[in-house]
Amino acid sequence: MRMRHFLLLAVLGLCALPALACRMTMAFEQWPPYLYRDAQGRYTGLDLELLHAIFKEARCTLLTVPELPTARRQLLFQKGELDLLPAASDTSERHAYARFSVSYRDETVGIFGKAGTHAVQRHVGSFGQLARGTATLLAPKVGWYGADYAAARPALEKAGRLNAFGSFRQGILMLDAGRADLLLGDVLAVRHEARLQGVPLTALPFLALRAPVHLMLNARTTSAADLARLNTAITHLEQRGVLAAIRARYEAP
Known part of the structure; x- marks a missing residue:
């Protein structure tokens, strides 16, 4: 009886302790x-x-x-x-x-051009429409940037309209130097790097991925x-x- 009473007190004592914090x-x-x-x-x-x-x-x-x-x-x-x-x-x-x-x-992927350039076409409303045009594109070497980009990528590569970059710093430098008309990438990452480099951008009016x-x-x-x-x-x-x-x-x- 005394042992059963001790075990009951032990269980009650454990229940009274605060839950262990997760780490x-x-x-x-x-x-x-x-x-x-x-x-x-x-x-x-x-x-x-x-x-x-x-x-x-x-x-x-x-x-x-x-x-x-x-x-x-x-x-x-x-x-x-x-x-x-x-x-x-x-x-x-x-x-x-x-x-x-x-x-x-959410993560969002957009397409950007240098502000004021002809490549930033407001009437372009989809990635498929962009892919059927003539603009050249810069895109990250690795990562998933949406099904529309994945579908268009082989044709862009075959036409020589796609260039890859390793970091967004490199991508913005390439865009600023005229290595391509447009740049694909994470919206916040692209805008952050463009502000650091002082390169004004304009986004196409649709997202490649959300x-x-x-x-x-x-x-x-x-x-x-x-x-x-x-x-x-x-x-x-x-x-x-x-x-x-x-x-x-x-x-x-």
Whole structure:
């Protein structure tokens, strides 16, 4: 009887303790304006601000490790040495090793030309229409930029109308030098780099891609409860307009 009484008290005591706070580790990778170092060498950016707000609301701790290249981050994540990757697309293949939060922002891909040039044609309303024209295009070497671009890419390459760039800094320099008429890329990243270089741009009046992105959690090192806490935090912050206010500061032209 005395042992049963002790066990009951122990269970009641554990239930009375506060839930253990979730802790997740991610590695930095510079991707202005989502995550980068400012003039003082401090990390900042849209995704970092959104993450801090979400983790604070969820009462979780976000731990960070030094910068890693993309391939290395992906490898460590799949090996269970990183818990979190931001700005991830939810794909069926990744469900074998990851779980995904609700969306916390969209990614958008647009097409830009130098302001005032003939290549920026306001009447062009689709990627297919653009591909049937004569304008030359700069596009990133790697990454997914929408089904319309993927469908048009072989014909653009065959016609010699497509050139690739490695970084958006390089892409803006090439556009400014007249290496092509137009540039394809992430809307915020292109605008951020163009402002840094002082190159005025005009966007074509359509998006090549708009898609939600998510926080990708390691299925081995995080729990369903961790995911639920982050999802609840994102939902509450969206309802209060907190995340929208952060996004708006970066999305302003």
